[in-house]
Amino acid sequence: MKFQVDDLTVNAATGAVSIERDEVADAPLVVLLHGAGMDRTVWSQQTRWLAHHDTRALAVDLPGHGGSEGPAITSIGELAAWTARLAEALGGPVHLVGHSMGAFIALEAAAATPDRIASVVLVGVGAAMPVHPDLQTAADADDPLAAALMAGWMHGPDQRFGLNPTPGMSMTGTSRAVIEACPPGVLGPDLAACAAYGGAVDAATVLTCPVTIILGTLDRMTPRKAAQPLLDAMPSATIVELPDSGHAPMMEEPGAVRRALGDHLGRLAV
Amino acid sequence: MIEPDSHRFDTRALHAGQRPDPVTGSRAVPIHQTTSFVFDSVDHASGLFNLEISGHLYSRISNPTVAVLEERIASLEGGVGGVCTSSGQAAFHLALATILGAGDHVVASRNIYGGSHNMLNLTMPRFGITTTFVDPRDPQAFAEAIRPETRLVFAETLGNPGIEVLDIAAVADVAHGAGLPLAVDSTFATPYLIRPIEHGADIVIHSVTKFLGGHGVAIGGIVVDGGRFDWAADGKFPTLSEPYDGYHGITFTEEFGPAALSMRARAEGLRDFGGCMSPANAFYLLQGVETLPVRMARHVENTLRVIDMLDGHDAVAWISHPAHPSHPDHDLAKRLYPKGAGAILSFGVHGGRDAGRKFIEAVDLASHLANVGDAKTLVIHPGSTTHQQMSAEDLAAAGVGEELVRLSVGLEDPDDICDDLSRALRASQR
Numbered sequence: 142m143k144f145q146v147d148d149l150t151v152n153a154a155t156g157a158v159s160i161e162r163d164e165v166a167d168a169p170l171v172v173l174l175h176g177a178g179m180d181r182t183v184w185s186q187q188t189r190w191l192a193h194h195d196t197r198a199l200a201v202d203l204p205g206h207g208g209s210e211g212p213a214i215t216s217i218g219e220l221a222a223w224t225a226r227l228a229e230a231l232g233g234p235v236h237l238v239g240h241s242m243g244a245f246i247a248l249e250a251a252a253a254t255p256d257r258i259a260s261v262v263l264v265g266v267g268a269a270m271p272v273h274p275d276l277q278t279a280a281d282a283d284d285p286l287a288a289a290l291m292a293g294w295m296h297g298p299d300q301r302f303g304l305n306p307t308p309g310m311s312m313t314g315t316s317r318a319v320i321e322a323c324p325p326g327v328l329g330p331d332l333a334a335c336a337a338y339g340g341a342v343d344a345a346t347v348l349t350c351p352v353t354i355i356l357g358t359l360d361r362m363t364p365r366k367a368a369q370p371l372l373d374a375m376p377s378a379t380i381v382e383l384p385d386s387g388h389a390p391m392m393e394e395p396g397a398v399r400r401a402l403g404d405h406l407g408r409l410a411v
Numbered sequence: 412m413i414e415p416d417s418h419r420f421d422t423r424a425l426h427a428g429q430r431p432d433p434v435t436g437s438r439a440v441p442i443h444q445t446t447s448f449v450f451d452s453v454d455h456a457s458g459l460f461n462l463e464i465s466g467h468l469y470s471r472i473s474n475p476t477v478a479v480l481e482e483r484i485a486s487l488e489g490g491v492g493g494v495c496t497s498s499g500q501a502a503f504h505l506a507l508a509t510i511l512g513a514g515d516h517v518v519a520s521r522n523i524y525g526g527s528h529n530m531l532n533l534t535m536p537r538f539g540i541t542t543t544f545v546d547p548r549d550p551q552a553f554a555e556a557i558r559p560e561t562r563l564v565f566a567e568t569l570g571n572p573g574i575e576v577l578d579i580a581a582v583a584d585v586a587h588g589a590g591l592p593l594a595v596d597s598t599f600a601t602p603y604l605i606r607p608i609e610h611g612a613d614i615v616i617h618s619v620t621k622f623l624g625g626h627g628v629a630i631g632g633i634v635v636d637g638g639r640f641d642w643a644a645d646g647k648f649p650t651l652s653e654p655y656d657g658y659h660g661i662t663f664t665e666e667f668g669p670a671a672l673s674m675r676a677r678a679e680g681l682r683d684f685g686g687c688m689s690p691a692n693a694f695y696l697l698q699g700v701e702t703l704p705v706r707m708a709r710h711v712e713n714t715l716r717v718i719d720m721l722d723g724h725d726a727v728a729w730i731s732h733p734a735h736p737s738h739p740d741h742d743l744a745k746r747l748y749p750k751g752a753g754a755i756l757s758f759g760v761h762g763g764r765d766a767g768r769k770f771i772e773a774v775d776l777a778s779h780l781a782n783v784g785d786a787k788t789l790v791i792h793p794g795s796t797t798h799q800q801m802s803a804e805d806l807a808a809a810g811v812g813e814e815l816v817r818l819s820v821g822l823e824d825p826d827d828i829c830d831d832l833s834r835a836l837r838a839s840q841r
Contacts, residue, residue: 156463157654157661182668189666190463207668208643275413286415293416301418303428307465308473309481309677310492310670311427313417318491318638318669395464 142199143208146227152208153199154181156192160231165197169259169406170235172227173200174243176265177331178280178291178323179316180207183240186307186395187402196406201227203243205327215330217242217338221249228257236409238262238402240391241363242335245270252344260351262405264398265360265388267367268342270335277336281329285321288328292317297359297387306395316389345374352378353405355398357386379405420487420603421704428482442694443475462658462666462678472681476690480697484623484633487602487703488615491638492673494681495631495693499598499618500526501686502632506594506614508684509634509676510648511562513539518556520547520566521805522575525793527596528805531565548739550581557589562647564591568607569599572757572793572817573731576740576747583611590647592640598622598784599753603707610747613640614672621784622754625699625706629692634676638669651675657682706786709822711751716825717818717832721758726766726836728814732756754820755783757793764813766839767792771816773838776823776831788821788828 142155160170171191173184181188181200191198204223205213214220224246228235236259239247244266251258279287292313293301305312320328352375356368365382372380381401386393418426429440448467450456458464467473477495485493496502507530511517519531521544531542545552547566557564564586566577579595586593594614595607601622607615617623619631643652643664651671654660657679663671681687688696699706718735721727730737733744733752744752760766770790771779777788793811820828 154665157659157666180668182666182670185667185670186465189461189661190458193458193461193463273413286412289415289417290413298416299430301416302426302430303482303486304430304479305428305482305492307492307670308467308475308478309485309494310673311482311485311490314485314489315491315638315670321639322641322669399464 144230146223146230149204149210151201151204151210151227152181153201154184154188155199156189158189158192160197160199165195169196169409170231170233171196171198171406172224172231172235172237173198174224174237174239174246175200175203175206176241176243177335178288178320178328180319180322182207182319183389184391187391187399190399191402194403199231205324211324213327213330216334217245217249217340218253220246220334221253224250225254225257234259236260236262236406238264240264241266241270241388242331245335245338245341248341248344248348249338251350252347255349258350260405260409261348262353262355262402264355264390265357265363266341266354266371267363268370269339269367270363272332272336277329277332280332283325283328288317288320291320294361295388296393297357297385299359299385300387300393312392316392342370342374345371348375351405351409353381353401354378355381355383355390355401357388357390357393358382358384359386360388362388423483423486424703425701427486428479440476440479440694440697443690445690446470462661462674470690471685471687472677474690474693477688477693480619480688480693480700481633483697483700484602484617484619485635487606487700488635489606489608490615490635491669493633493635494673494676495619495633495688497632497686497688498630499596499616499620499632500530502616502618502634503527503530503596505676505680505684505686506616506634507535507540507563509650509672509680510592511540512650514560515540515562516558516560517542517563517565518553518561519544519564520570520575520577521545522547522570522573523567523596524571547575547577550578550585553582554585554589557591561589561591564593566593566595567599568595568597568605569753569755571599572755572811572815574599574733574738574752574755574757576733576744576752578743579607579610579612579747587611590645599755600748601703601707603703604711604748604750604753608635608637608639613637619696620782622707622710623700623703624696625702625784625786626695627782627785627787629695631688631692631696636670636673636676642671655679706822708750710754710820713822713825713828714751714754714756714820717820717828718756720829720833724833724836726761726840728759728761730756730758755817756820757815757817759812759814760816760836760839762814762839767814767816769841770835770839773835774831775834776827777818783817783819785819786822788823788831789819791817793817
């Protein structure tokens with residue numbers, strides 16, 4: 142679906158289910174936020190499932206990504222403010238599910254505008270996300286090497302062998318194609334925004350909404366130990382550790398992530 | 412500078428798409444000889460049928476053994492995914508039927524496998540899809556044949572039987588300039604010799620039966636999705652960019668992005684047309700893919716030996732292989748195919764049709780049959796077999812003369828191959 146935020150078109154996958162149907166008018170609004178240089182399709186194993194399980198799900202393309210109008214927004218703080226305006230445009234508090242950069246956005250949005258954010262699920266997140274200088278250089282130059290590097294690192298080492306839960310698909314090949322499709326001049330600032338964001342622990346400290354954190358044990362981009370300061374700052378958060386996942390559990394263990402999302406939303410319904 | 416964390420080609424030929432079975436420890440890919448898969452619950456079943464979640468439900472749609480082969484070849488080609496089919500022709504049909512509908516038009520190379528030519532020239536028009544055939548060596552000819560209703564550009568990376576070398580990047584530029592995808596059949600080359608997606612192709616089709624399988628024991632095909640073409644850019648591809656009632660209004664580009672073509676080809680194409688690969692055939696073909704790099708290197712080495720022998724033989728009128736300096740694409744092949752331009756060649760025997768027939772009947776080691784890409788050396792006379800349905804005019808346009816013999820060079824000792832061919836050539840002149 143397409144809708145407007147700041148007079149710019151935002152594109153979102155809704156699992157081919159309209160969020161405007163009367164029968165789901167009171168269902169939770171779940172907004173899924175992708176990571177740096179990616180788009181809504183990283184959530185393809187969750188969006189349609191959520192849409193058919195008593196939620197109004199929107200996997201959005203951030204400004205300047207996928208099918209959303211640009212320009213891209215270049216800081217986590219501004220992206221969080223945009224997300225709050227998106228929640229307002231959708232007409233209610235939203236549950237945010239963010240991956241990597243999207244997790245930073247969700248965290249910051251929930252801390253800065255708690256009235257707009259009902260809960261957050263953080264996937265593949267650390268207290269900080271330093272970016273390898275070679276990756277930043279390649280991304281700044283729109284060099285396809287950046288996509289190859291990210292596709293290699295974002296999945297657990299076993300993904301070099303493959304065995305994708307989606308039959309016949311290459312996970313690293315798909316991730317690489319998604320990042321390669323990122324418009325010129327977007328991936329570099331995305332990564333720079335991640336590296337520059339230093340407010341994760343502060344945001345976590347003031348968070349009041351329910352939180353679930355999903356971590357891949359094999360994550361090489363935000364290793365498990367990088368998340369510990371966040372976990373320490375949110376002692377009431379639900380932690381889900383997935384032993385076979387790297388930095389992208391929603392692709393690597395899609396069923397476990399669906400269960401974690403279902404559990405998270407189920408706890409709130411009770 | 413750091414490098415991407417991925418295995419290299421030869422390693423992926425052995426490992427991509429598979430990890431040892433976590434339950435049994437089986438190192439080899441197990442043959443999952445089952446029609447169907449047990450659901451965890453009604454919700455699980457519903458999710459699978461509705462494309463909410465992925466997994467196996469029925470072996471016509473997907474199967475764990477077949478999925479290993481799909482993922483492996485997709486990895487070797489650098490694509491986002493693959494859909495295996497019962498044959499190479501089923502793969503070609505699946506690609507066409509997933510993208511095209513009545514009223515659409517294709518621009519295709521005229522120098523393609525006879526079965527593919529028949530499909531485009533005779534069969535598809537019955538379903539309202541027409542084709543204009545052009546010279547594959549002339550990218551401008553592709554451009555000039557494109558019409559408002561054109562939806563696909565198609566060619567073979569190495570043509571059949573003249574081994575015309577497609578300038579993939581040049582033809583891809585033509586296609587992309589018109590908002591169209593380029594699909595290539597790369598059966599003769601295999602990803603060991605060229606990876607067309609790296610040169611701009613959007614879809615790669617293989618008869619896996621041939622060099623990828625290599626042993627001549629199983630028929631199969633695959634459509635590899637490059638995942639780079641923007642199917643939603645201008646509304647030309649409604650099967651991918653508009654809601655589909657077959658899955659409650661799903662729009663494949665919206666939900667699956669770069670995987671849109673693969674997902675539609677599987678969800679609709681295998682569901683409705685049913686041209687799936689059997690698990691046993693996938694297992695056989697996987698045994699071949701594991702040794703693709705070493706086999707193709709030897710195929711090419713033997714081919715160069717055979718060309719040398721033919722080049723000096725009095726009974727040979729001409730040789731058509733890009734490695735031979737007389738081939739029009741000799742320089743292009745050196746640029747695009749540094750490891751060699753395949754192991755299929757054609758040559759003319761002095762004496763025309765009768766001499767060609769005598770040659771075929773005199774070979775002893777080489778097998779006379781309608782296949783290529785076997786571990787064993789194969790010969791055929793296209794004018795009376797693979798291309799027999801084509802008119803004389805079409806045959807001439809496709810470069811298939813009556814004296815033409817097509818040779819698929821195998822893995823036997825090259826001296827034995829050369830001895831056999833040389834003896835048969837002498838017999839052809841008696």
